[in-house]
Amino acid sequence: MDETNRLRDTCNQKGYPAGRVMRLTGTVSSGLGRAHIFMAQPHYQEQFKALLGGTAWPGTLNLKIEGHDLINYIALRKKSGIDTLDASDEDRSSASTIDVSMHQAHRIRGFLRDGVSFGGATAFSALLELGDTTTECALLIPDLTRHTDVVEVIACDFLREKLALQDEDVVHIHVS
Secondary structure: OOHHHHHHHHHHHOOOOOOOOEEEEEEEEOOOOOHHHHHOOHHHHHHHHHHHOOOOOOOOEEEEOOHHHHHHHHHHHHHOOOOOOOOOHHHHHHHOOOOOOOOOOEEEOOEEEOOEEEOOEEEEEEEEEEOOEEEEEEEEEEOOOOOOOEEEEEOOOOHHHHOOOOOOOEEEEEEO
């Protein structure tokens, strides 16, 4: 079975609508190392369990994206209510023509704890693909982020370890 048919079968088994999967290709990159502070919060973990079917690994996998994939990501950010003012006018304009209505946005609610505000986010269910391996995950778009060209991926597994990922490896995300 060729790669396209294998992935289509996997998406169908997971209940993803046929023909409605957005593919983003990204390069693994190191982040700031601060995601665990947020990801470990019980309030977030309760919501991630509903999305992922289990406890999320307390960290994110960062993927740097560019080109048409960046335009698709900007369209998802726009659906999430996040402006991407750092992107070029041309990329923002192109993103406004992308139909993302079929991608279900899952709202991750923020909260206050001991006078400290933890912001909300929007998540999109996805599959991460590396070679013949696919892993259920979610693309996470925090309400407050410095990233405009970096996709943050969450999963139940420590993806770097499970898939032996290193900076500069290329992976694919299939957003349902």
